[in-house]
Amino acid sequence: QVQPVESGGGLVQAGGSLRLSCKASGGNFNSQSLGWLRQAPGQERELVAAIGRGAGMTQYGDSVKGRFTISRDNNRNTVYLQMNDLKPEDSGIYFCAAKRTIVTAMPEYFDSWGQGTQVTVSS
Numbered sequence: 413q414v415q416p417v418e419s420g421g422g423l424v425q426a427g428g429s430l431r432l433s434c435k436a437s438g439g440n441f442n443s444q445s446l447g448w449l450r451q452a453p454g455q456e457r458e459l460v461a462a463i464g465r466g467a468g469m470t471q472y473g474d475s476v477k478g479r480f481t482i483s484r485d486n487n488r489n490t491v492y493l494q495m496n497d498l499k500p501e502d503s504g505i506y507f508c509a510a511k512r513t514i515v516t517a518m519p520e521y522f523d524s525w526g527q528g529t530q531v532t533v534s535s
Contacts, residue, residue: 413438413439413510413512413523413524414436414437414438414439414440414441414444414489414510414524415436415437415438415439415524415526416434416435416436416446416508416509416510416524416525416526417434417435417436417437417508417526417527418432418433418434418506418507418508418526418527418528418529419432419433419434419435419529420432420433420529421506421529421530421531422530422531422532423532423533423534424498424531424532424533424534425533425534426498426499426500426533426534426535427497427498428498428533429494429495429496429497429498430495430498430531431492431493431494431495432448432492432493432495432506432508432529432531433490433491433492434446434448434490434491434492434493434508434526435488435489435490436489436490436491436508436510436524437489439512439524440512441486441489442465442486443465443512443513444465444510444511444512444513444524445462445463445464445465445469445510445511445512445513445517445518445519446462446463446482446484446491446508446509446510447459447460447461447462447463447482447508447509447510447519447522448460448461448462448482448491448493448506448507448508448509449506449507449509449522450502450504450505450506450507450531451504451505451507451528452501452503452504452505453504455504457507458473459471459473460472460473460476460480460493460506461473461476461480461481461482461493462482462518462519463482463483463484463491464513464515464516464517464518464519465513465514465515466515466516469518470482471518475501476495476502479495479496479497479498480493480494480495480496481493481494481496482494491508493506495531498531498533499533500533500534500535501533502531502533503531503532503533504530504531505528505529505530505531506528506529506530506531507525507526507527507528508525508526509522509523509524509525509526510522510523510524511523511524
């Protein structure tokens with residue numbers, strides 16, 4: 413299993429942008445599908461975005477479509493989440509997660525998790 417480590421969280425004003433990074437060590441990064449999930453206080457963890465192994469294989473939560481972009485750099489063992497036009501409701505702890513999948517499949521769940529990075533959007 414890979415071990416994800418997130419970075420890039422912080423405090424930003426509404427309408428601003430942040431880019432989160434997640435570097436995965438150990439295991440075979442190229443065999444992993446990856447995702448960003450977030451959890452706000454008192455709420456369940458929700459999928460923000462996921463990226464598979466095949467070209468163009470991405471999925472997004474409805475609330476972030478058109479604002480967030482997930483990408484991966486297999487040479488750097490890193491997955492990114494570009495977040496634009498941030499809203500206060502985007503605040504929460506953002507977790508990077510991974511799961512080994514076949515090339516043509518998106519993960520139904522994740523089994524390797526990072527510690528999370530805090531994102532706070534002020535109004």
